[in-house]
Amino acid sequence: MANKTPLEIIKDGLWLNNPALVQVLGLCPLLAVTSTVVNALGLGLATLLVLMGSNLAVSLIRNFVSDSVRLPAFVMIIASFVTCAELLMQAFTYELYQILGIFIPLIVTNCAILGRADAFACKNPPHLALLDGAMMGLGFLVVLAVLGGFRELVGQGTLFTDMQLLLGPGAADWAIRPLENYPDVLFMILPPGAFIGLGLLIAIKNGIDNRISQRQVSEVKEPAITGSKRVRVTGQVS
Numbered sequence: 001m002a003n004k005t006p007l008e009i010i011k012d013g014l015w016l017n018n019p020a021l022v023q024v025l026g027l028c029p030l031l032a033v034t035s036t037v038v039n040a041l042g043l044g045l046a047t048l049l050v051l052m053g054s055n056l057a058v059s060l061i062r063n064f065v066s067d068s069v070r071l072p073a074f075v076m077i078i079a080s081f082v083t084c085a086e087l088l089m090q091a092f093t094y095e096l097y098q099i100l101g102i103f104i105p106l107i108v109t110n111c112a113i114l115g116r117a118d119a120f121a122c123k124n125p126p127h128l129a130l131l132d133g134a135m136m137g138l139g140f141l142v143v144l145a146v147l148g149g150f151r152e153l154v155g156q157g158t159l160f161t162d163m164q165l166l167l168g169p170g171a172a173d174w175a176i177r178p179l180e181n182y183p184d185v186l187f188m189i190l191p192p193g194a195f196i197g198l199g200l201l202i203a204i205k206n207g208i209d210n211r212i213s214q215r216q217v218s219e220v221k222e223p224a225i226t227g228s229k230r231v232r233v234t235g236q237v238s
Contacts, residue, residue, distance in 0.1 A: 004124075006131055013135025020143035020198075021205050025112040029103040030144060031194035035155065038162050040148030041141070042096045045166075046085040046104060048137030051113050053081040055133030058121040074117045075108065082107045096165040112140060147197050155189040157182025 004012070019025045026047070033039045057077045065073050086104050089097040097104065107113065116136055121129040153159050157179055163171035187193050 004128070006128070009128065009132050010135050013132065013137075013139045014142070015139070015205075018139040018143065018205075019112040019115075019136050020140050021202050023112065023115070024202075025115060026110045026140065027198075029106060029110070030140075030147070031191060031198065033100055033103055034144055034148040034151055034194055034197070035189050036152045036162065037145060037148045037160055038096065038166050039099060040144035042089070042093065042100055042166055043103060044137075044141030044144040046082075046089065047107055047110065047113070048134070048141050049085050049088075050078060050081040050107050050110075051116065051137040051140075052130060052133040053084075054078045054113055054117055055121040055129040056126055057081075058117045059124060059126040059129035062122045070122065071114075071118070074114060074122075078113055078117065079108045093166055099165070112136065143201065147194070147201060150197050150200075151188050151193055153178075155185050155187075155193060157184065 013019075017023060020027075020030055029043055029047075033043050054074070054077050058074055061073070061077075082105065085107070086097070089100075089104065116132060120132050124132070149159060152161065157177060159176040159178075160171075160174040163174045185193075188197070
């Protein structure tokens, strides 16, 4: 893991080792707040900020902290960045902060953040640790936003409602309602809908990965088959 290139880190965070779809970490906030896109984006951006800051800080102190106090030090660092994110949300997006409630402080216990600090940041230089935090946080944010959009669209028949809570008054008219008189599907807004939505996303990702792997296997087999045919033809001619 210490020898990963920046391109491998980007691929890991966004797809191959996505914290939500592959590692399946941070499910508590992921399933709880993704009833709308704005809620998902709010939590996702806070998690991204904390993940980048904690990864960078852990990497900077990695040579000065002994193994006996490593985890407590990581938790203190993460808690500090969570406090900063919480104060920023209280100052600039207070209504959204009230909606997200306890799930902002719970970022401290997010296994995805603590796991990256222990598995990657404490073993790599600051620039790679910062990139890993950015990509893992961005991968988590994308899954949150997609799941939030899916649940909001199916559950309420709308998309991008209340975006002004995050982006200000200019985003108040961003709401999209594809169908008029849409009957709300309460099931998708409740926690069971979150499990179903996440399961569908994981299934889609696994299906794409399987198709890619099958295509790669077929591309490897075709030259081998072609080469063996050439050998047989050559042998017959001789």
